[in-house]
Amino acid sequence: MFASFGGCNRAVVAMALCVLGLSVNEAIANNEAKGALSTEHRVFLPSYNLLRQDAVRLLWQASFGPTPEAISTILEQGTEGWINQQLAMPASRSQLSRTIEIAMMAEPDASWFDKSVFNSIANGRVRHYQSSAWWEQALTAPDQLRQRVAFALSQITVVSITEPPLYKRSEALAVYNDLLLKHAFGNYRELLSAVSYSPAMGVYLSHQGNRKANPKRQTSPDENYARELMQLFSIGLYRTTLDGQPALDQDGQKVPVYTQQDVMELARVFTGWDLVGNTGFGRKNRFFGSYLQPMEFTQKLHDSGEKTLLGQIIPAGLGGEQDVEAALDIIFSQPSVAPFISRQLIQRLVSSNPSPAYIKRISSVFVDNGQGIRGDLASVVKAILMDSEARIPTENNAHGKLKEPIVAFAGLLRFLNVTPAPAWVTPQGGKMVDVYWFKPLNIGQDPLRSPSVFNFYEPDYQPSDNHFQQTGLFSPEAVVLETEPLVNFSNGVLTALNSSDMAAYDMGDAAFLKSMKKHRHRWKYNVRIDSHPLLNLLELSLELNTDGDFKQLNRVQGAGVIVREHALRKVLEVLEHTLLTQPLTEEYRQLMVGQLMQPIRKNGAKEAHRVIKTMIHWLVMSPNYWVVK
């Protein structure tokens, strides 16, 4: 049935293209060439169609938000074509190398490669450089699907900056993110290996520096990573069938997959590993060791005895890596891995409450991608996105999800044509050129910065709310959609619109310029956006030109009322058709436009900017924006 998505006809594409900001730019070009617009440009917003709506939906599920360009690409290539093209794209850029670039730009005099390891001086500002590199990729990388899946994986195999050395050795987070990007379309089994040897995970869950038992010193191996590897990163707590439902024993009870004994056995496997270059084994200090390379193995601190894990024997005498690989093979072969990981990937991308049938369809692909390969993430991701539960619009309450705050924020910036902040000089004397500057936004999520190994939210969070209680449905993201994150989100949106908009800059708005200058270094983030396309659309709809005077806007007598209303509706329509997965109600459109009919600012251009800003802000703080369905 989805073949039809691929073969979408030219007329539909052309019609849909007309809705885009791009077409506005074309219209402007025409305008400048001819001096005036021909009447055919007056009607450039055709009816909303389901193909376009589905492209928008797909982009909220599979990227950091729709842009006019991405929508037209999907309409040209079809859903499957776009997914295939995204799956074929290599990782666009290394987050580590970008982090290093930004660090060297920001602090040209720092001795970054002391001891030939990046940041052995433990410069804490590296966390901001890493965060900026992360956001740059989310906002601009062409390999959007890979970026988004890596973000989803970062919420399953969780590491977080909260463990002290990582706060000042945040290059480890960039390395970790690169690892997730690398394996995002690879094999989950290989991902588990890479995660297990990574310095960030070693430090975060403390198998870095873990030693075999020492009876004299009364010590035994650290169980931390062993437990979370099974509980959170692979098999989960209970044996489940492929559809994610608990497999019950003959007494109707759920069956735990592993025991405390398994945790202790697995803890013995993860002994003998430490950071490369750490001069004292097990030392955990921000000044020692490399966070760029996989951890290294020391045989004499490894427990090389026989282990029994999940009923299988790992023979004595294996080397460190062989031991780890044998244990991961046993874990990965557990039947619960497929539904456990599949369900969480669906939750992160598509739906908070996938039906058992949906989970089963995806788990089956996890078990076998059709070529006998287990754990092939590319096939799993594709199946998740091509599934009817992801593609067919539905009013079913269980379907869909609330956006993750990061995705909601990135999506808006992408829509608003985000570009790097204007160059500035850092307190350390460096010049920052072409940097998307991001510190933590505190909007309920900051990437690789969750409060604990249980991520920002758990998969089974059920809000204290009538509808959710009656239906028994979950909404993990609702955990973080609380007052403080919502305030920060709303204020962050206004920062972009009030103080970062090139359109306002071009208007020479004195208040704007002042605000931009004053706040630049105190902002949590610093980028530029550009609302020109929307302003141009508004003016075209008002005056058939884009000369920037907006002189018709404030003429609200007689027919002027109709002209203003028409123009506002055009803008709202573009917002609706580019950002929303479900249409607004006519009641909503009427109320919003009606509330903006009264001019407030005398200057037409400033009034235009106020109107656009208000529409975006109201819409983005509404449920219409936050639901992906």
Added chain:
Amino acid sequence: MNINRRRLLQLGALLAASSGPSTIAAPLFSTEGVSLRDIEPGEDTVDFDGDYKALVCVFLYGGNDAWNLLVPIQNEGGAVAAGYGYQTYYQRRAALSVTQEALMMGGASIASAAENPYHSATPEKAYLKGVYPIANDTWGINGCAPELARLWHDNKLAWVVNTGVLATPVTRGLLRPSVSPAFLFAHNHQQRALATADAMGRVRYGWAGRLADEWTKANIIQKHLLGMNIAIGRRAPALDGHLSSALVHRAGKPSGFHGMNPDKLDQQRYAHVLSELNNLYRREMFGGLFKERQQKAMDVTELLGRAWDETHSFEHAVGPYGEPLFDMPDRRLIGLGGDLSNSLLQQLETVTKLIEIGKNQGLKRQVFMVGMGGFDTHSAQTGKHALLLRSLSLDLWKFQQALSALGLEDQVVTFTQSDFGRTLQNNGDGTDHGWGGHQLVMGGPIAARVHGDMPDLRRESQQMVDDDRGRVIPALAAEQTTAALMHWFGVSNALMPMLFPNLHHFQRNDSLSSSYLNLFS
């Protein structure tokens, strides 16, 4: 009453009324003959008699190693049997043992730099240096926590020894899946067991959340925008009920929505339109939920934004180092060679503000959940735990001072919970997930007592899990503390079985109340 305050009261009542009561009654759980249906709405009658009370739970996230916060210091031999004294503790903890050395308590100011026994020491050394003996020298409080020792001596602090998540009393020989709490040693499950007050994982909602549900239904507490339960910093499942969702408030003054200042007419109108637009949304439940959260955020920031600046009661109080009460003294003053996190302190300052505001708003009961992270000390424990304990001690003492300045010392009780205790055995430079541990209860009405007995810490002891790591089986259920606090809070005996479904297993006679700890003086 000034006009602002009257306006606030009106606003609070109005907003509460507009959000509307919900009256859905589904069974919360049904086990062992206890179900919500057994307690008819309105049956529970409580007269608060015009008083105000608050409970503050300090959650030590990650599993606090309480075996090094409160140390058994008696020597074995004579009255103290083998396994129950310092020698066994020392053997089991090896390199992690705190010494028996009795430290001098400081003067009234407790811990000024000169009196701090570790001035210029490293956290690692300070951690193991010694203890402040209490309870006739049976126990010693870790030297990093001098303020806790002071609170004990001022008769405001009780210890609950070897407590934790339990469904029914068990010992090593009796430990079977049917009586063993679900997923022992897993952080999230043990946190959840504490939040729901059900070790067996059958109950879905938090104990304080269920209480809010019940008291709301029975009109015992008024409907109010702030609600009875407030979590600081992050969502706390203990406070979320079937229908009562706790307010989650940041540590610190609420930040307001830019461009929606209620004191400016145009901005107020702007915010109003946003609400009206969102109110049109009726399509489905995810959006419905967002709509409610966004509206609540706008209402709460308005209410608290106004009320915040009217609170002031402890402006002149100072901390033990002479610093303003809610400032964290700098590392030179503390002399521990490490920085203390001010996270818990900020949260507790926020709680004092919200207590004052809540009381001004006419609330009779409030429950707060604050938290402190970092207790999952798998590695570098001697350095990390020293700073955590130092900060916990200082923060709790400061909070108690603030309550005293507010004149609410007798009306607020603070207590700790933590995922679990830790293994006695060392994993190299830290400890792993254990089970039983000690908790503390603090407040004006609390008597300085140690509740519960020192367990036998020997390997073969009946109070040890049989895996040789030194995971101690708790003897007291966490609910025995919580229920005692709930009783003080005004919860009727009729409601207790619903709140604490396993509590009857810990009765010492026919009455459920015999399971409550005798915390109050």
